[in-house]
Amino acid sequence: MSSLNLSKWDLHKHKVKSATKISIVILAVLASLLQINIKGEKTIMQVFHAGSLTGPFSKYATFWTLLNPDQIIDNEGYGSATAIRQVTELGRQADLVGSADYSLIEKMMMEKQIPGTNINFSSWYIIFARNKMVLAFDPRNNPPFLYNLLDHVNNWWEILALPEVTFGRADPWQDPCGYRTLMVWALADRYYNLTKDENPQLINLTLFRKDPMMGYSGPGTTLVKAKEIDLVASLKAGEIDYLFIYESIAIQHHLSYFEFDDHCDLSNFSLEEFYNKVKVSRASPLVPGEGSPPKKAKTIQYGLTIPTLAPHPIQAIIYLQFILMNPQFIEGMGLKPYSPLYASDTTKVPAPLKSLCTDYPLA
Secondary structure, eight states, rough: OOOOOOHHHHHHHHHHHHHHHHHHHHHHHHHHHHHHTTTOOEEEEEEEEGGGGGGHHHHHHHHHHHHHEEEEEEEEEEOOHHHHHHHHHHHHSSSEEESSSHHIIIIIITTBBTTTTTSSSSSHHHHHHEEEEEEEEEEEGOTTTHHHHHHHOOHHHHHTTTTTTOOOEOOOOOOOHHHHHHHHHHHHHHHTTTOOOOOOOOHHHHHHHTTTGOOSSTTTOEESSHHHHHHHHHHHTTTSSSSEEEEHHHHHTOOOOEEEEEESSSOOOGGGHHHHHHHOOOSSSSSTTTTOEEEOOOOOEEEEEOOOOOHHHHHHHHHHHHHHHHHHHHHTOOEHHHHHHHHSTTSSSOOOHHEEEEOTTTT
């Protein structure tokens, strides 16, 4: 199996920062020139992104608009699939799309034509960061059986299955964190294989027992919302005790968290072959009748693209270059940046971004 060159940020941050200072000045001048129009109006850059990118993208927007006061960055966060559907199904224009799963860009944009044309919604993606799944909690709420969890007195799935415990998960149709939660369950079944079966299901069935999809409405019913970021408020308010979520979200919201074995948390590319043995359903527990084909488990990798019909393509390229050349913003918020970045096809990536990328070995 091909191996990925993981982040070299710590090794080369001094070089990147020096280059970035120069680049920021150049980019700021270029962007300012591009924003000048006859009426002196500000250009609004529309960005649709994964909910887990809300913190980093807000910071990027703040810094960018300080450098370019004639430009507005309009960030809208959704579950990644819903973010992409803003463009592909609702017909909204976007200058940049950021997904918590790069493969959604491939399936939903690069392989789908714009109605009435023979061109696709996008022709490339760039993979720029990794993340991992954790089980978050707020110790101020004194969640039940916390010390049993942290001291490994009981297995985490045994604790979550108790009627005294309520946990949250995102909708797998709308949000990658939702289907990745189900992947954690399935991978735990395969890794621990408590029943020694060829296709173990014990942990999966145990956790689904309290799920609304199973018609359960008793004590400890699992709470499902559209995207993972919506569940953070529920966790802090004590509506749920535990939450399946990305490590970066837990860090950004100052939550404590329990870490799964890396065979289960989707963080380790060297375990990609093991991850790939699992597929999960993407049937929506919130939107009746909605769902997508089963999803194969993969390492959590974030992707970015500029839609083919972006209203401000040149500005979008410059802004994306600024984002990619400043990985310290996402790193400080719990994401693991790649260096070099990985592109679906470097020949199709805009010229100013080519030097930052290498071809993704599994594209």
